Amino acid sequence: MGMNKREIWKLIYMLFLGQIVSFSLAVTSFTSSLIADLGANAPLTQSFFTYLSLSLVYGSILLCRRRNIDKLQVPWYWYVALAFVDIQANFLFVKAYQYSSITSVTLLDSWTIPWVMILTWIVLKTRYSVWQIIAAGICVVGLVLVLFSDAGVSGGGGGSRPLLGDALVIAGTLCYALSNVTEEYCVKKKDRVEVVAMLGVFGVLISVLQISFFEKKSLEEVKWTPIMEQN
Template sequence: YPSSLLLCSGRLKPYKSLPCISANLTEAWWSDRQRPMETKAKDAWGLALVLFLGQLVAFSMAAASFASSFLANLGVNTPLTQSFFAYLLLTLIYVPIHLHRRQKSRIPWYWYLALAFVDVQGNYLVVKAYQYSSITSVTLLDCWTVVWVIILTWYALGTRYSFWQFLGAGTCVAGLGLVLLSDAKSPEQQDGGKMPLLGDALVIAGTVCFAFSNVGEEYCVKKNDQVELIAMLGLFGLVVSAIQIFIFERKSLEAVAWSPTMISLFAGFAVALLVFYTITPFVLKMSGSTLFNLSLLTSDMWAVAIRLLFYQQQVKISDRSFARDHNTLHIYAHKI
């Protein structure tokens, strides 16, 4: 009778071969149960790796912030020159690697030029802000990038966000009002040499540039590889910053009194940005621009520590916005 014949191990056997079928069904059932568990474990490890790399980037960002803040306190006003040395390191390291690989680019060179131009302007505005505002205010207001990135990725890349992800980003933005309030009431606001609100405005303008840069980098690494992106960003960033230094910053650069401390600060800033630009494309490819920028919020922790330990300055309202901003990452990452 046909229905009494069942397939087992590639052969037709009588109906009495139920133990073989039962074993196969049990194995298939267990395999189906294991597959989601393996996928969840892989996703968890992937998220942990992204967050870890994000913290390395956050630390490098805090180190660059410290160098910029220290240079500003020494009276050095050369934001373009600081970025120039960072782009120089990227060019010296990654352009030879890219040329050695001899891979054909799928992205036109002028897109890399536009990306580098926007990135240079973002660095200029944020580094310039240290002339007017504190390190904690600058690093906290840096998270405005999250807002612009969500808007750009939603509009340009078609990324969709859940309610909880919007809630996490909204929590971050809510803390920014406290930063602005803190700076508006700061004694430095009445000091003619310091203008915290101007510094805050420069940072927010810089975050718009960084948002375009981050989203552009995310698009590039998903269309091409990371090495080409870093090489082209370094090369065109070097050219753009060199031209702008020649036009806008020659006199400020000539006024710098070079010393071992000064050279160390410039070198430290360049190395910190080298680490930042090296890791950033990998994080963008694995997680996207939004989670990357939310991961950078922990750089605020280092900024607070620097302000307390090196400058012996109090952190008042900013510490509440700092705590609120850090809840953002937990809400957003938990709901991915």
């Protein structure tokens, strides 16, 4: 049975949203790589503004929708855990740009796919077809080739320590997978606005704590000029 007109437009809309997300991720990757090349070592600070934006936008929507937000649909400590894991994923990815190339980091980001498939199969009981498993296997083979390629790269366009950067990316993809699977479950079963708002609020709080402990000195060493001098 073919799709009706409404379903076709819905599919087109979803594809359009996916392209917007892809473009946004590409811009973020380019910006993170550029900041790393300019000598700034502040991955937590970069992510802080993302969580601040989420908390301001979705937090405002949540306050307008509810007079009382004391009764969350998901316990607050789960939001703390979700925000913590998400922050570590962003930290590892941004940190990887200091050691590896933007190409390797972007390609290895696909490691999130097999992690997500494994986690959804275990936690959400999702079942995948043989073709989906084969496609994921081909993806993993390609990513392994990227690792072998970086193992033979010394400096230059491959980054100063490409294998370390690749390891940080792979660790980040696991954190992203944990975060994404949790978010998928919550937005489908609970309140999407609450989930995103609380992710932003607790993300801001945890980011501020981590920045004050681990990144304060790095921020003080940054030379804030129109074009930062490399260290």
